[in-house]
Amino acid sequence: MAGSYSSSIDMPELPPNFNILVIDIDCKVLELIEKSCNENSHQVTTCSKSLSAVDLLLKKEIDFHLIIMELHMPTMDGFGFLHFLNKEVIDVPFIMMSEDNSAPSQQKALTLGACNYWVKPFLDYKYIFERKRLRSPIIRHHFHFRRIRKNIDSLEDDEISETSYSSDGEAEADD
Template sequence: MKKPLILIADDEMRLRKLVSDFLLNSGIGVLTAEDGKMAIDIFIEQRQKIDLIILDVMMPQMDGWEVLKAIRKVSSSVPIIMLTAKSEESDELTGFKLGANDYVTKPFSPSVLVARVENLLKQSRKISSERLVSGNLSIDLIEHIAYIDNCLIELTPKEFDLLVFFIQNEGIALSRDNILNAVWNHDYFGDLRTVDTHVKQLRAKLGIFSRYIQTVRGIGYRMRCKDADDIDKS
């Protein structure tokens, strides 16, 4: 299992080091930012790798509320814990309304913070089990929605099922019979050309990422979302 990676954004160097040390000792990777702008820059660059953010409210450049709003514009799923020296209920409500997942008031116990981090990571992993992600593709199995680079792809139900089947079997050469039986079920009496027609339509909707679907001559198709530049697009 991939080691979780946490972004800590706080302008207090000693606090960043304290929290970092506790997380590292718990087997969690750490990135740090000393102001709000740096936090956003790091998240944009590393967003595919970052599993959770610990975000201080009072920071230079951009405060935590601004950073929270900016991150939620591009990611609704990354868990965010807010840190603040204030304890008013209104501040907690503000954080939750803006999309924070948890709220910790300074001073706090680092071990308790780590426990909250681990709890949110467990919840996040449960949610991610309801999603498929490969290359630039992301599929929400609950909402039946597919994305390329976070942009919605308009798919028919069968195109969606076909894409899910390809990703679930990434790297495996699949015969047209395998695909037909899995996506259309064993009681389907249509022609094998149905598979080719739907693959053609799916490739068209994937645009430049149509190269993810490789034709395996004499067999059928294979999905390969990684190292796809060498894929035969025929």
């Protein structure tokens, strides 16, 4: 078939509305985001402390489709939170937001696994949380995370195939 594209990674099934976790110390920002999410029929959970969000994620009571977090937070900043997500292998798309428009901050966030970096203040909260605008970073995360997971799995398979077992069950590395 000419022009067809085949991928071993399937498209994610996206629900009609998203469960979104928003973390920011600024209560006004949380209120604006919550209002916009509600207007767009998304369920939103807000946290003004990053450690409250960590506890919420570890409990696994809510299946979040997206996490949006302010970079500059007390106790655990956005970079530390991304390290936590990676360490715990929490597969949820993450958007960093900040007034910090510097290239190093944006690059670090994306390198650590953020699928987008939003610069505050937002021009229009109402439209930024429309499903069609959130769909792109969620899909981007899905393919990135699955590709990395697939690469890690293939590395583990290679390590297993490079090991042979002796008759007494002891592993011996191939030279």
